[in-house]
Amino acid sequence: MSSEVPEGVHSTAPSTTTANSDETSSSGEVSSLKVVPLRSPVRYVSWALAAIVVAMFVHTLFSTTTRFGQDGMQPRFEWHIVFQYLFDRVFVYGAIVTVILTATSMIVGVAIGIGLAAMRLSKFGVFRVSAALYVWFFRGTPVWTQLIFWVNLAYLYPIISVGLPFGSTWHSWSMSGFETNFFLVAIIALGLNEGAYMAEIVRGGILVVDHGQVEAASSLGMRRALAFRRIILPQAMRSIIPPTGNETISMLKTTSLVAPALGAISILGITTGDINEAAVNILSRNYHTIPVLMVAALWYLFLTSVLSIVQYFIERHYGRGFVSTSHRRERRSLRTALEESPR
Amino acid sequence: MSTDNLVEARQVRKHFGRLEVLKGINLNVARGEVTCLLGPSGSGKSTFLRCINHLEKIDGGELLVDGQHVGYQRKGNKLYELSDSRISRHRADIGMVFQRFNLFPHLTALENITLAPTKVLKQSSSVVGARALALLERVGLADKAGSYPSQLSGGQQQRVAIARALCMEPKLLLFDEPTSALDPELVGDVLDVMKSLANDGMTMIVVTHEIGFAREVADTAYFMDHGVIVESGKPQDVLVNPQTDRLREFLRQVL
Numbered sequence: 051m052s053s054e055v056p057e058g059v060h061s062t063a064p065s066t067t068t069a070n071s072d073e074t075s076s077s078g079e080v081s082s083l084k085v086v087p088l089r090s091p092v093r094y095v096s097w098a099l100a101a102i103v104v105a106m107f108v109h110t111l112f113s114t115t116t117r118f119g120q121d122g123m124q125p126r127f128e129w130h131i132v133f134q135y136l137f138d139r140v141f142v143y144g145a146i147v148t149v150i151l152t153a154t155s156m157i158v159g160v161a162i163g164i165g166l167a168a169m170r171l172s173k174f175g176v177f178r179v180s181a182a183l184y185v186w187f188f189r190g191t192p193v194w195t196q197l198i199f200w201v202n203l204a205y206l207y208p209i210i211s212v213g214l215p216f217g218s219t220w221h222s223w224s225m226s227g228f229e230t231n232f233f234l235v236a237i238i239a240l241g242l243n244e245g246a247y248m249a250e251i252v253r254g255g256i257l258v259v260d261h262g263q264v265e266a267a268s269s270l271g272m273r274r275a276l277a278f279r280r281i282i283l284p285q286a287m288r289s290i291i292p293p294t295g296n297e298t299i300s301m302l303k304t305t306s307l308v309a310p311a312l313g314a315i316s317i318l319g320i321t322t323g324d325i326n327e328a329a330v331n332i333l334s335r336n337y338h339t340i341p342v343l344m345v346a347a348l349w350y351l352f353l354t355s356v357l358s359i360v361q362y363f364i365e366r367h368y369g370r371g372f373v374s375t376s377h378r379r380e381r382r383s384l385r386t387a388l389e390e391s392p393r
Numbered sequence: 394m395s396t397d398n399l400v401e402a403r404q405v406r407k408h409f410g411r412l413e414v415l416k417g418i419n420l421n422v423a424r425g426e427v428t429c430l431l432g433p434s435g436s437g438k439s440t441f442l443r444c445i446n447h448l449e450k451i452d453g454g455e456l457l458v459d460g461q462h463v464g465y466q467r468k469g470n471k472l473y474e475l476s477d478s479r480i481s482r483h484r485a486d487i488g489m490v491f492q493r494f495n496l497f498p499h500l501t502a503l504e505n506i507t508l509a510p511t512k513v514l515k516q517s518s519s520v521v522g523a524r525a526l527a528l529l530e531r532v533g534l535a536d537k538a539g540s541y542p543s544q545l546s547g548g549q550q551q552r553v554a555i556a557r558a559l560c561m562e563p564k565l566l567l568f569d570e571p572t573s574a575l576d577p578e579l580v581g582d583v584l585d586v587m588k589s590l591a592n593d594g595m596t597m598i599v600v601t602h603e604i605g606f607a608r609e610v611a612d613t614a615y616f617m618d619h620g621v622i623v624e625s626g627k628p629q630d631v632l633v634n635p636q637t638d639r640l641r642e643f644l645r646q647v648l
Contacts, residue, residue, distance in 0.1 A: 262493055262495040266496075269487070270557070271481045271482065271484045271485025271486075271509060271514075271561065272509060272512065272513055273478055274477050276512055285499055368499070370499065370541070371500065371501070
């Protein structure tokens with residue numbers, strides 16, 4: 051009955067029927083047949099072309115060129131200036147500021163995002179509506195505007211009081227000092243803004259988790275909060291991490307708005323700016339615009355690379371138990387199995 | 394309320410929008426009995442099973458497990474829905490096994506089994522761990538404790554799911570078509586585990602299409618169609634000498 055053996059499926063038993071009967075004459079050869087994957091010459095040609103283009107570009111990085119209004123050949127990129135400033139104290143402090151601002155803002159943002167996402171999925175309408183309004187407001191206004199508003203909070207609300215509505219006051223706090231604590235203002239402004247974006251990312255991740263997981267958790271007597279923490283969120287993390295990596299890398303550069311909007315930040319007893327502020331300060335003095343900005347770009351690239359590596363390990367952690375993580379390994383084991391099986 | 398019945402359903406009604414899926418179900422399950430619910434898809438048997446542990450809310454009648462309303466509290470002539478924490482406490486006594494297994498994919502087989510007893514029942518992890526390993530042994534998967542669900546076959550996953558439900562030491566086990574998503578050659582292992590549970594006196598309600606299992610293991614079989622119980626009784630009678638055309642027709646299609 052097995053007249054239709056799928057192509058490529060070779061049984062080790064020589065007597066089975068094959069579509070082409072002339073091929074089955076020598077049984078010894080069939081068992082030692084090797085599968086050769088398709089290798090197109092396009093593969094090698096395309097690599098060669100790409101290598102040439104890259105070589106040409108790298109050459110331009112280190113070659114000289116003529117410039118309008120200047121005699122003779124000039125270096126196109128002034129690498130000696132780049133290396134002169136690459137590990138300048140101002141940039142090192144700038145990198146520290148950028149990293150601390152990014153990390154703290156993201157921690158605030160992720161915490162707010164998880165809370166808001168849980169509120170969006172709550173059975174209580176007041177939570178759903180207020181979370182939706184929050185997201186609407188903080189996504190709908192520019193970060194720059196939010197930074198300026200927060201630093202002016204002390205002018206708009208100089209005293210914050212707790213008490214009965216329109217009645218007696220129990221306790222009051224003066225907001226004086228808040229308008230000069232740029233670090234705190236920056237974390238609040240960036241964190242609250244990020245929370246709105248993270249809320250949607252977390253909500254999307256939760257929606258991906260199969261509803262059967264909630265039912266299984268409920269049937270085991272888990273309360274909603276426990277099921278959310280131990281069952282839903284760890285699975286949602288798989289789809290939350292990649293866009294969160296995006297957000298973190300984006301935040302790395304958004305922190306460059308803080309210094310122009312507010313001013314220099316005091317961290318570890320040093321008042322300084324972030325990477326971008328360091329570049330702006332230096333190039334406004336020596337006018338080496340391109341090389342100094344290249345230093346800033348290299349620092350941002352370096353930090354982004356570190357974050358990508360961190361993201362890889364976090365993804366691997368939350369991917370445990372899912373087929374997709376072992377996909378590569380499975381593909382490899384499948385390949386070796388194919389190569390080794392009929393021996 | 395002292396009674397031999399672990400589960401008592403009286404005039405249970407349920408509708409999804411305008412569609413009435415349960416039209417007054419009366420059913421009693423005695424302690425230690427195995428009850429099979431049979432019927433075509435859409436007959437309401439799975440919905441009824443999910444009402445028993447309050448995964449679905451009922452719209453009328455009453456449903457008691459061990460003399461208690463599940464998820465409700467009766468005051469006078471009204472049933473008041475309980476809070477999340479009180480419903481959860483009721484559910485902890487009722488195990489459930491799903492058609493699609495619903496193992497937690499991010500946890501190993503052992504972690505799947507131990508999570509709820511340690512976090513819900515607050516039992517010590519050493520006690521739970523020992524019990525979980527014994528249960529894995531019992532379902533024939535002692536060597537799979539460290540495997541993730543994705544590394545197990547469907548039949549193995551379902552047996553882990555049964556062990557997970559058992560580790561809560563429930564007084565009642567609900568099975569929602571436990572073998573319907575399995576390859577035919579894997580059904581036997583799962584049914585064997587269920588049979589051994591039945592022999593040990595576990596009270597079970599099983600929604601199934603396995604007529605052979607129902608005939609062999611069940612103490613009572615119910616045939617449901619369009620939200621009502623059409624026939625019920627001992628499986629030897631009901632499934633061998635069906636009284637209604639509807640059941641005769643169903644058995645002809647299934648067997």
